[in-house]
Amino acid sequence: MAYIQLNNLCFTYPDGERPALENISLTIQRGDFVVLLGPSGCGKSTLLKLLKPSIQPHGQLTGERLLEGKSIEHLENEQDIGFVFQDPDNQVVADEVLHELVFGLENIGLPTVEMRNRVAEMVHFLGAEDLLTRKTHELSGGQKQQVNVASILLMQPHILLLDEPTAQLDPVSARDFLEMLVQLNQEFGMTIIIAEHRLEDVMALADQVVAMQAGSIIECSTPKEIVRTLWKSSYQPFVPTTPSLALTVHEQLLHIPLTVKEGRLWLDQQLRHSLLAPKVKASSQAVEEMIRLRDVSFQYEEDQAVLHRLTLALYHEEIYALVGGNGSGKTTLLKVLMGLLKPQKGKMLLYGQMIKWKQSEELVSIVGYLPQNPKLFFIHETVGEELAAVMAQWNVTNQDEADSLLEVLQIEHLKDRHPYDLSGGELQKAALACILIRKPKLLLLDEPTKGLDPVSKKRLGDMLVELKGKGITVFMTTHDIEFAARYATKCGMMFQGQITSEGVPDDFFKGNFFYTTMIQRLFRGKSDDVMTMERALRCFDQH
Numbered sequence: 001m002a003y004i005q006l007n008n009l010c011f012t013y014p015d016g017e018r019p020a021l022e023n024i025s026l027t028i029q030r031g032d033f034v035v036l037l038g039p040s041g042c043g044k045s046t047l048l049k050l051l052k053p054s055i056q057p058h059g060q061l062t063g064e065r066l067l068e069g070k071s072i073e074h075l076e077n078e079q080d081i082g083f084v085f086q087d088p089d090n091q092v093v094a095d096e097v098l099h100e101l102v103f104g105l106e107n108i109g110l111p112t113v114e115m116r117n118r119v120a121e122m123v124h125f126l127g128a129e130d131l132l133t134r135k136t137h138e139l140s141g142g143q144k145q146q147v148n149v150a151s152i153l154l155m156q157p158h159i160l161l162l163d164e165p166t167a168q169l170d171p172v173s174a175r176d177f178l179e180m181l182v183q184l185n186q187e188f189g190m191t192i193i194i195a196e197h198r199l200e201d202v203m204a205l206a207d208q209v210v211a212m213q214a215g216s217i218i219e220c221s222t223p224k225e226i227v228r229t230l231w232k233s234s235y236q237p238f239v240p241t242t243p244s245l246a247l248t249v250h251e252q253l254l255h256i257p258l259t260v261k262e263g264r265l266w267l268d269q270q271l272r273h274s275l276l277a278p279k280v281k282a283s284s285q286a287v288e289e290m291i292r293l294r295d296v297s298f299q300y301e302e303d304q305a306v307l308h309r310l311t312l313a314l315y316h317e318e319i320y321a322l323v324g325g326n327g328s329g330k331t332t333l334l335k336v337l338m339g340l341l342k343p344q345k346g347k348m349l350l351y352g353q354m355i356k357w358k359q360s361e362e363l364v365s366i367v368g369y370l371p372q373n374p375k376l377f378f379i380h381e382t383v384g385e386e387l388a389a390v391m392a393q394w395n396v397t398n399q400d401e402a403d404s405l406l407e408v409l410q411i412e413h414l415k416d417r418h419p420y421d422l423s424g425g426e427l428q429k430a431a432l433a434c435i436l437i438r439k440p441k442l443l444l445l446d447e448p449t450k451g452l453d454p455v456s457k458k459r460l461g462d463m464l465v466e467l468k469g470k471g472i473t474v475f476m477t478t479h480d481i482e483f484a485a486r487y488a489t490k491c492g493m494m495f496q497g498q499i500t501s502e503g504v505p506d507d508f509f510k511g512n513f514f515y516t517t518m519i520q521r522l523f524r525g526k527s528d529d530v531m532t533m534e535r536a537l538r539c540f541d542q543h
Contacts, residue, residue: 001069003030003191004051004159009063011046013421016059020046022215024063028193033185033205035223036195037238038212039453040425044195045086047212048161051193052081079108082157086164086195086424086451088144089373091151097131097139101151108155118154126150126180138300141168141372141447142326142479149177153184160184162194164424166202167450168372170325170479171514178202197425197453199240200482200518203227204258211235224256237454241482241518245533249540263522271526271539288316289352290442290473291337296346297497298332306332307343308497314442319464319474321484321505323515324494330477331372333494334444337475338369368440372447374431375420383422383430384415387437394438405433408463410456424451432460436467443467445476449483461487485509485517485531506531 009024021043028034036044049055050065053073065072075081085091094100101122105115123129128146136144145168152160160181166174178201184190185205196202203209209226211219219229227243230236231251239247242263243256249270257263291314298307306329314320322330335341348355350363371377380386387402396402406412409429419427428451435443443464449457457480464474464487477494478484484491484505491508492499493515501508509516510528523530523539530536 002027002066003032003068004028005064005066005069007064007066009047009050009061009065011050011057011059011061013057013059018215020059020215021050024215024217026210026217026220028191028208030191031185031189032191032207033181034191034193035199035202035206035209036193036212037197037199037209040429040451040456041423042212043215044212045163045423046215048083048163048193048195051159051161052078052083054078055083079104079155080158082152082155082160084145084149084152084160084162084165086167087373087375088141088148088168089375091148092136092144095136097128097134097136097147100136100147101132101154104151104155118156122150122154138303140327140331142170142173145169146173146177146326157190159191159193162192162196164195164197164451166196166198167424168326168447168479170323171481173326174198174479175201175514178205181205197451198480199238200242203240211238223258227256227258237458241533242522245519245522245536248533248537260518260521267522267526290314290316290350292349293336294347294349296336296343296348298336298341298343305497307336310346310498312492312499314473314475316473317468317471319468319487319489320476321488321491322475322477322494322499323479323481323484323491324477328494329497330494331446334369334446334475334477337442338367338444339363340369366441367444368435368438368442369444370428370431370435370446370448372450374427377431377434378419381418382416383411383419383433386419386430387415387434390434390437396437396439402433402437405436408459409433410459425453425456428452429456429460439472441472443472443474443476445474445478447478447480448476449478449480457483481509481515482517 006024006026009021010019011021012019024047038044046057049057053075067075092100094103101119102115123132126146128150131143131147145165166177169177181192182205185192203223206223208220209223210217211226211230219226227239230239231247242260243258246253246257246266257266293310293312296307296310297305299305324330332341336343355363378386380389391402409432411426411429414422414426414430419430422430448460452460461483468474488505490502491505492502506529509520509531517531519533519536520531523536530539
């Protein structure tokens with residue numbers, strides 16, 4: 001008998017024009033590791049929520065949801081099913097980390113001694129000792145996600161449902177997190193169902209991969225089988241880098257590599273000697289300086305300094321990608337640049353002229369800011385109303401321009417939807433539309449690819465390059481190394497409150513173990529200059 005069985009599951013949100021899920025039938029065995037993939041808004045999050053009755057969305061539901069042959073609706077111990085939300089702010093309920101961790105344990109009446117034992121074990125396992133005494137509102141998005149995962153695991157669930165859990169984690173934390181999931185799955189037999197857009201590392205972990213489109217399952221099979229199927233379909237962009245490179249070179253390849261280890265073995269067979277990557281002329285640095293920060297320091301109340309004597313220069317027509325660990329101060333730096341936070345020390349120069357913190361109307365007029373949590377952006381009932389309000393505020397009268405922007409972002413059909421009813425990726429694009437319509441000269445983006453599927457990421461990247469060509473400067477923080485390597489003109493590393501290194505992507509990521517691209521991991525030792533798929537394919541052309 002199947003552990004989880006879905007039979008002809010259909011679900012429609014109130015006032016929904018079409019079903020969010022339609023005729024979903026799926027069988028999951030105990031201890032399976034299942035990956036859900038598909039474009040933003042295809043129904044992945046809805047499907048996960050329907051597997052946990054207490055967070056089931058309102059709407060019309062038909063079909064069966066069975067757990068060990070019994071309806072999930074009549075589940076006696078719902079703590080056996082843990083859920084990690086896409087947006088960590090949706091899950092935090094307490095003002096302190098320790099209180100957040102024990103909240104669920106207190107609700108089920110666990111004895112104090114056992115609570116202490118569980119918390120001590122989990123905190124040590126996750127290496128989160130430094131977070132215990134912190135206020136939850138002071139944490140970065142990635143740190144909040146780590147706390148949410150810990151609080152769920154403390155309940156010792158049998159099933160773990162995860163909605164884009166690595167979206168706000170830096171590369172090191174994301175890798176550690178996935179290794180933890182593997183351990184929970186293999187050593188403790190936990191059944192894991194994860195919806196994920198960052199498929200580079202997670203695809204190879206799965207027992208089965210489920211591809212969704214417009215609320216339906218279009219394919220369900222093992223990773224290697226589904227990779228071959230997706231490669232021959234419109235879902236080709238969802239194929240991870242390693243198998244994508246192999247299939248581009250040999251489309252009829254019998255044994256498709258999924259992991260870096262398998263990819264390097266395949267690469268050794270193709271290129272049996274070391275090679276030199278084709279040199280690409282680096283784009284010239286724009287010489288006109290836009291903003292400069294000098295010796296900026298900032299700290300929250302009695303906390304230690306988040307920014308410490310930081311210096312930064314931004315130039316016209318530059319796409320600057322800032323990477324670094326969770327809690328390293330990247331979001332704080334963006335808020336300082338925006339004028340939302342006033343540092344205790346330091347100076348800011350705009351076009352070479354000193355300006356006062358939080359008092360420059362000129363700064364506000366040229367800067368557009370996309371926060372890490374785009375929900376903070378919306379105050380109106382629909383996406384269309386929000387966009388119209390922004391246009392009125394900034395005297396934008398060209399409606400055709402707004403419609404064209406929505407079309408490019410592929411969200412024109414969402415104009416009449418409430419922002420909170422959108423998926424994470426759709427919400428991200430809606431907020432971006434509201435910012436771009438006012439044509440800022442400096443675009444500040446906090447994790448802009450969070451929640452975006454591969455197709456949407458490419459559209460965003462191409463759009464940023466186009467904006468750069470129109471004279472707009474882009475400064476973004478990101479954990480998406482692949483995106484930064486492909487589209488940024490300059491990268492920087494945030495560490496201990498400072499930007500410790502900067503450079504063009506080819507030089508910046510060369511030789512790194514974690515903060516580097518999947519292609520560079522494949523080519524390490526053969527050619528450390530190969531960072532992107534385009535460069536890798538040129539190597540094969542030369543060979």
